[in-house]
Amino acid sequence: MYQFLYNLIGNEILAGLLVAVVPLTIILVFALFGIWLERKVSAHMQDRLGPMRTGWHGWLQTVADLMKMLQKEDIIATDADKTLYNIAPVLVFSGSFAAYAVIPFSSKLLGSEVEIGIFYVLAISSLVVAGILMAGWSANNKYSLLGAMRAVAQIISYEIPTALIVLSMVMLTGTLSLDKISQMQTSSFWNWNIFGGAIFGLSKFLLIPFMFIGALIIFISTLAEVNRVPFDIPEAESELVAGYFTEYCGMKWGMFMLAEYGNMFAVSAIITILFFGGYQSPIGYFGNSISAQWLVPFEQGFWFIAKGLTLVFVQMWLRWTLPRLRVDQLMTVCWKYLIPYAFLNLIIIGIISLL
């Protein structure tokens, strides 16, 4: 996309800025939409209606909340560490925003075409850990500190199963770049990685159960990465009031929320790319069949966002159904169950892919 914009505009810096702005708009629009979706989904699951008055069925509710948040007074406790307190939301948001640079929304809409896509994502989302620890510590509040420590322990532990599953997919497809992984799952849903990938022969069928297990493991561990129920002990509303962002108000809290919804979509996007075909459509392209080639990227964008949103919906569904796990049970699930299974999965997929 950078090339396209450079050819259009001719100025390197401007083209670079525009390339950065596109994912930023996507993340902002998604956060707006995601918060509304969560409120409606939770309301309908709980036998009530949710926001109904601001706009049609309440879709302007998030805009209203945003305007309210922007006008709030920024209160900082006297004993809080001001530098860290102010930097923390920026770090957390940047960590989650930076992951959007390598996610391909369609074959033409890709922020930056680095070859190490997925590795970069795993690395940059560790920036969030530093931001959370800063937030918890600088607020000078025992609840925040407890929440931050729990969050850090949880995120660091759950990066391991994620990395193991990602490694097994990389082993299978042979490339780290997310764009190439999406391109390999072309032409119909049978070629998606969850059904064994675009290979012929016996190994495809052997792979299918392990792909399902892998998808399940990465779904669970990324739920823990974004601190959603059943793993939302760091922001457990009824125990720690709000965990590491108890003391934040106004737009700073807004940035944490933005980061959380951005993270949710980012991890859903990664799972769809790795397992569910990325931006490929399951049934062929309409644009191809009426020979309007320019329509294809838009369709791809549509399919990608649809798949991402389905996974986000599943995350929300789980949030309103299950209770939350206690922190030591959370750690047990990670270290005693997910990591051994992910490891076995890795070994077996490796063996099968040699066949």
Add this chain to the structure above:
Amino acid sequence: MALKTETMVLNMGPQHPSTHGVLRLELEAEGELILSVKPHIGYLHRCFEKHAEAMTYPQVIPYTDRLDYLAAMGNNFGYVIAVEKLLGIQIPERVEYIRVIMAELQRIASHLVAIATNGADIGALTPFLYLFRDREYILSLFEMTCGARMLYNYMWIGGLSHDIHPDFVRKTKEFINHFRPTVVELNNLLTFNKIFIERTAGIGILPIDTAINFGATGPVLRGSGLAFDVRREDPYSIYNRFEFEIPTGKGLVGTVGDCWDRYYVRVLEMEQSVRIIEQAIDNIPEGDVHSAIPKRIKPPKGTVYARVENPRGELGYFIISDGNLNPFRVKVRAPSFVNLEVMGELCKGHLVADVIAILGSLDIVLGEIDR
């Protein structure tokens, strides 16, 4: 060289989303492990006992409503039985039947709140709304009868304030038919949910002897295995005419006397209450609910201690009368007051997150602790 460590004193202060009311818990914790818990109460003290000495006997009844505001019918019931014992009057049968039905409906409503908030503290936010939707049926039944949804002033000394509405029996039967499948849905959604069991089974185990020594009553005592229910031990009103079981904790998942047992005892008690209502609703005799209410209530000199089975435990009223129109002393034995004392024993050795689960399973209401 040992590392100098300090234990952390964490205050689950008076304002907190899941201490049920204004309760301050001072936790001394080492990291996440609790060393001691000290509850501080008195934030909701409204001097009920001092007020009761300045009012006449019937005027005290609205104040008793506000003690345990989630089970107001039971509070009225206890006070009214105590004064009627002092006066020595006979109550019409119709009044007795209606009182029992109201008390059992109130028990179901109160247990719904207890279970819902217990689940909400653990993180399951959806059963909270489902159970409150069912509680709305009960509250509209109460509203139909006496005009109020939560604080009724319904049971008067010698009778009731209003007779039941002509549609009451039919609507109660509709409610019973609607309620039984709800309990099945609750069991599928929350009771046997693996994560809920992990959070509550084996936590906060209360052995029977400790429970009796601390004076715990109600589901807290029954969860530890002792089948003690005031409706059987010391039958008041007409409870000896109805058949119902007393559910106790059996340690189905986890140990006997843990949080899950106390929770499950409440679920089973709701079903037993539905049984009692079914037996009573068809047999309400005719009569006048106002006939036995005396004009002036001036009990002779004496003392009485009467107790009823409130949803939270045994509620007792100790009334001393000196022959005047005002009581000389009214002392309320609040079940949550005594149950909260157990908190210090139960929390030792657990994590901070367990304190919330244990507090939810004890089911306290600050209104009656502080009076």
Add this chain to the structure above:
Amino acid sequence: MKNPEEIFELLKNEFGEAILSLDKETPTEPIISINSLQIHKIGAFLRDSDEFKVDSLMVLSGVDDANGTKIKDEDGVDVINGGTLSVYYHLHSTSLKHKITLKVSTQREDPKVESVYNVWRTSDWHEREAFDMFGIIFLNHPDLRRILMPYDWEAGYPLRKDYKNPEFYQGMKVPY
């Protein structure tokens, strides 16, 4: 199950003069009066002996008997001099199913009663409440401090009949 006369006789045999009297005139429950400094020994006996097995204290209430003389002190306020404060214990047994009511009286100035904390742990907070509301000191209670009123309330004991609200508490006006 035992009825109150039998209980009274058995206790009298055991403890002699610590058991004062059996009051059966009140219409609904007979009350046994006990010496205020022996209550914990009697309580321990009741709990541990096999004939009684009284393992549960239902309620412990302080009462201001208001049977002293009403005089006006120097501020023109009504104050009761003399008279007694009492503590009522309602006990029952979960296994043998009988109920006992005990009463202990102590003088109004400098009231002292032996604590039954070591016999029935229920009395922990009940005795704190009796201390808070009436000023009855329970000897050998490990943590006797106010429970419902603020910890530094110095204006007296609220449930006594001659209690008056103070004007100010920590700078805030009390009656409003």
